[in-house]
Amino acid sequence: MKKILIPSHIQIEVFRGCNAKCTMCPLNYTKNELIVKKDRMSNEKFKKIINKFSSYISQIKYVSLWELGEPLLDKGLFWKIKYLKKHNFKNIAIATNADLLDEKKQIGLLEAGIDTIICSIDGIDKKTHESIRINTNFERVVKNVQSCTEKRNEGNYKTRFLIRMIRQKLNYRQWPEYVKYWERYIDRTKKDDIIAFDVHNWGGSRVEGKDIDYSIPCLDINERMIIDFDGEVTLCCGENPIGKKIKLGNVLFEDPITIFNNEIFRHYREMNMRGLRGDLDLCKKCNIPDQRRKRILTTAPSPKFAT
Numbered sequence: 001m002k003k004i005l006i007p008s009h010i011q012i013e014v015f016r017g018c019n020a021k022c023t024m025c026p027l028n029y030t031k032n033e034l035i036v037k038k039d040r041m042s043n044e045k046f047k048k049i050i051n052k053f054s055s056y057i058s059q060i061k062y063v064s065l066w067e068l069g070e071p072l073l074d075k076g077l078f079w080k081i082k083y084l085k086k087h088n089f090k091n092i093a094i095a096t097n098a099d100l101l102d103e104k105k106q107i108g109l110l111e112a113g114i115d116t117i118i119c120s121i122d123g124i125d126k127k128t129h130e131s132i133r134i135n136t137n138f139e140r141v142v143k144n145v146q147s148c149t150e151k152r153n154e155g156n157y158k159t160r161f162l163i164r165m166i167r168q169k170l171n172y173r174q175w176p177e178y179v180k181y182w183e184r185y186i187d188r189t190k191k192d193d194i195i196a197f198d199v200h201n202w203g204g205s206r207v208e209g210k211d212i213d214y215s216i217p218c219l220d221i222n223e224r225m226i227i228d229f230d231g232e233v234t235l236c237c238g239e240n241p242i243g244k245k246i247k248l249g250n251v252l253f254e255d256p257i258t259i260f261n262n263e264i265f266r267h268y269r270e271m272n273m274r275g276l277r278g279d280l281d282l283c284k285k286c287n288i289p290d291q292r293r294k295r296i297l298t299t300a301p302s303p304k305f306a307t
Contacts, residue, residue, distance in 0.1 A: 004261055006059040007225035013067035015040045015074040016229045020097050021134040024199050027068055041229040043076045049251050062091040072100040081112035091115050099136040101144035110157045118162045119145045124174045149185050160191045168199040196296040200288045214278040216289045221269050225260050227251055233259050238286045
């Protein structure tokens with residue numbers, strides 16, 4: 001009898017599209033003349049999807065509300081967080097470039113009960129950050145994050161902050177100074193952290209991976225279920241978002257656990273666990289597992305977090 005897997009991490013794309021044009025993001029290039037259009041998951045669709053997971057809530061450890069885009073562009077974001085909290089889902093997180101994290105959104109997130117806010121800041125100075133996260137304003141981003149942490153502290157909210165650098169050629173040497181600067185604004189007693197994740201290649205869709213260690217399995221495929229704004233299930237975070245995708249199913253019309261245990265998922269899991277992901281077209285150029293292994297958390301020991 002085949003073992004039924006339940007995802008411990010659900011990642012739902014509440015908004016496809018972004019106010020920024022980050023140099024490493026696949027939203028900002030086209031392939032085969034495809035164009036990525038902005039779109040959002042309606043509250044009604046979100047509710048329908050979440051209700052399908054209610055029977056498995058004890059096994060779901062994380063819920064992330066982003067995939068390819070800026071979640072603060074979703075006008076229903078606060079409602080979605082409150083709906084999850086009302087139904088006892090744990091560890092609800094967003095990742096944001098923080099450019100839109102104004103006072104209204106700060107209060108909205110904190111009062112909705114968001115558990116984790118991952119703030120992507122990719123430099124210690126204006127030139128570096130804005131060269132990577134194009135269309136954002138460095139001063140505004142820093143001010144927004146500092147203000148939000150202050151509101152969290154003043155209101156004694158339980159939200160934790162992860163200040164994250166996507167390390168790459170432009171900012172790599174800034175990491176020590178970056179940690180020193182942001183240490184002043186986080187609270188270790190609330191499990192805040194400063195983290196680094198070396199830039200990956202989006203499954204080889206940006207650049208081909210070099211020196212990939214295929215013996216490192218992709219654990220996400222066993223643990224994480226990624227759902228696009230339209231309900232379509234994505235095999236992994238590295239699957240080309242604007243190219244031809246593997247058809248897995250749509251959770252709006254099918255049982256999500258059945259999809260998560262279909263033959264395609266099982267095949268990719270088996271190949272990964274056998275150290276054969278180099279034989280899979282989708283995986284052979286992907287360096288995400290390698291980069292995840294190298295990520296840095298400045299707390300020791302550090303709480304596990306979802307990215």
